[in-house]
Amino acid sequence: MDIRISGVTKVFEGDIVALDGVYFAVGAGEFVYLVGTTGSGKTTLLRVISREVLPTKGQVLVGGFDLRRMRYNDLAYYRRDLGIVFQDFRLLSHLTVLENVAFILEAMGVPPREVRDRSGFILERVGMWHRRFLKPPQLSGGEQQRVAIARAIVNAPAVLLADEPTGNLDPRTSDEIVQLLTSINASGTTVIMATHNQYLVDAYRHRVVELSRGRIIRDENQGRYAADVDL
Amino acid sequence: MSTFRYLLRDTFRLIFRHWGMSLLTLFSISAVFFLLGASSLLSLNTRHLLGNIEGQLTVQAYLKPGSDLEAARKKVQTFGNIVQIVAITPDEALEHLKARLGNRAEVITLVGENPLPPALEIRVERAAHVSSLARRLVAMAEVEDVVYAGGLAEKLSRLSVFVGRLSVGILVIAVVAAVMVLFNTVRMAVYSRRDEIHVMLQVGATQTYVALPFVLQGMLLGMMGAAFAALTLLKGYSSAISVLAATMPFLLFLRDGALLAKLGVVLVGAGICLGWIASWFAVVRYIRDAVKPL
Numbered sequence: 001m002d003i004r005i006s007g008v009t010k011v012f013e014g015d016i017v018a019l020d021g022v023y024f025a026v027g028a029g030e031f032v033y034l035v036g037t038t039g040s041g042k043t044t045l046l047r048v049i050s051r052e053v054l055p056t057k058g059q060v061l062v063g064g065f066d067l068r069r070m071r072y073n074d075l076a077y078y079r080r081d082l083g084i085v086f087q088d089f090r091l092l093s094h095l096t097v098l099e100n101v102a103f104i105l106e107a108m109g110v111p112p113r114e115v116r117d118r119s120g121f122i123l124e125r126v127g128m129w130h131r132r133f134l135k136p137p138q139l140s141g142g143e144q145q146r147v148a149i150a151r152a153i154v155n156a157p158a159v160l161l162a163d164e165p166t167g168n169l170d171p172r173t174s175d176e177i178v179q180l181l182t183s184i185n186a187s188g189t190t191v192i193m194a195t196h197n198q199y200l201v202d203a204y205r206h207r208v209v210e211l212s213r214g215r216i217i218r219d220e221n222q223g224r225y226a227a228d229v230d231l
Numbered sequence: 232m233s234t235f236r237y238l239l240r241d242t243f244r245l246i247f248r249h250w251g252m253s254l255l256t257l258f259s260i261s262a263v264f265f266l267l268g269a270s271s272l273l274s275l276n277t278r279h280l281l282g283n284i285e286g287q288l289t290v291q292a293y294l295k296p297g298s299d300l301e302a303a304r305k306k307v308q309t310f311g312n313i314v315q316i317v318a319i320t321p322d323e324a325l326e327h328l329k330a331r332l333g334n335r336a337e338v339i340t341l342v343g344e345n346p347l348p349p350a351l352e353i354r355v356e357r358a359a360h361v362s363s364l365a366r367r368l369v370a371m372a373e374v375e376d377v378v379y380a381g382g383l384a385e386k387l388s389r390l391s392v393f394v395g396r397l398s399v400g401i402l403v404i405a406v407v408a409a410v411m412v413l414f415n416t417v418r419m420a421v422y423s424r425r426d427e428i429h430v431m432l433q434v435g436a437t438q439t440y441v442a443l444p445f446v447l448q449g450m451l452l453g454m455m456g457a458a459f460a461a462l463t464l465l466k467g468y469s470s471a472i473s474v475l476a477a478t479m480p481f482l483l484f485l486r487d488g489a490l491l492a493k494l495g496v497v498l499v500g501a502g503i504c505l506g507w508i509a510s511w512f513a514v515v516r517y518i519r520d521a522v523k524p525l
Binding site: 047050051053054073075076077078079080082083084090091092094103104107108151 | 244248426427429430431433434435436437438440522524525
């Protein structure tokens with residue numbers, strides 16, 4: 001599922017310009033780092049893609065579909081094609097690890113046996129199967145982020161949006177998380193990751209898009225997937 | 232099946248997570264439905280009592296001597312709201328009088344010829360119909376005099392209207408109170424889980440899926456509160472009626488078991504419906520705002 005953002009501007013209340021005429025395309029299967037200082041527009045750009053934020057101006061096409069024209073009731077189904085990982089994990093604290101991963105499948109009406117199988121498989125993949133009966137407050141930050149990633153990918157989304165997924169983690173755990181995201185990307189999922197961590201960007205080479213004051217000021221290694229995108 | 236299991240599990244989680252609030256809601260809902268049921272019983276008993284009195288309320292129309300009794304009966308029959316008309320010939324009236332006088336019936340023989348006029352004894356459906364019927368009877372050429380308990384009929388009619396309005400007033404207050412209590416309980420549950428709601432919506436749960444546990448919570452609390460009120464009320468009513476019937480045998484209380492059971496079912500049904508409406512309003516608007524893009 002490719003993403004095309006054409007001339008997107010977002011102005012919040014109080015004339016705060018978060019995005020200023022952004023043109024940006026991501027091809028299916030790409031891994032893109034969004035980098036930039038705090039307030040540069042990385043999170044807003046991710047939220048535009050997840051349709052939590054509507055652009056003031058411009059067009060967002062995901063899989064050829066214009067997000068501005070999305071019907072109210074289609075939003076949940078659209079978001080099932082996206083996996084979202086947050087800096088603060090946002091796990092449901094009253095549910096166990098297994099339930100946190102399974103509930104999105106339950107919400108989709110997946111049969112119980114398949115819910116168990118798929119949740120178990122994903123928890124194995126992120127190395128959290130042995131912690132499946134614990135609740136989020138009983139886990140370390142890195143473990144919680146692994147569970148959050150498992151929840152994001154359990155329904156096999158086409159795109160994974162990660163907003164500072166290593167922001168609250170130590171360097172070693174951050175490494176493990178990016179390795180995990182890279183392996184997810186290798187299986188065909190598009191990954192867009194906002195990060196401050198220059199070490200990770202240098203250590204795990206992927207396309208880098210840098211934002212400053214709501215504008216894209218650098219787009220490295222664009223060629224392989226997005227060069228053919230006509231913006 | 233998986234979704235259903237999740238919904239049930241989450242509904243009970245909501246109820247037990249804030250058990251103090253749930254208990255308070257149950258008591259409040261029970262009190263409100265007890266009031267609603269008690270007012271319904273008062274209304275039903277009043278109607279039952281009035282119905283009995285009204286059933287005995289008759290209008291006597293005395294005809295002019297020589298009038299055609301059968302023709303008059305047929306004419307009155309067309310007036311409507313009439314339960315029964317009994318045509319009484321002068322001879323039958325005389326026999327009735329003799330029977331009532333007993334030993335003193337010989338006095339009548341002193342009069343010579345039968346002085347009693349032919350008459351119609353009319354029973355109407357409701358006390359409210361008595362006055363209008365009397366006016367129509369007086370207007371008939373063959374009617375000489377009309378006798379009826381006008382004052383009693385009007386009082387019964389006014390009492391019936393008053394009890395009806397009182398019941399509607401209590402119904403409105405009880406419904407508003409029940410909806411507000413349930414609305415606030417569910418609203419608090421929604422606020423206490425607002426972060427979870429946001430996460431669920433962000434990861435692709437449908438609005439219905441997120442809202443249903445809250446709606447079921449409201450329906451369950453409404454149902455349990457109303458059921459508790461109905462059981463307490465009907466048990467209390469049957470005990471009270473036994474005592475009252477022994478001390479005031481002249482009053483006819485409602486003892487129709489099927490009707491009382493129906494009242495219980497209606498109360499529980501109302502609890503479920505009000506729970507549904509209140510919780511739906513409490514949760515849906517919140518969710519709609521949560522998914523609205525910035």
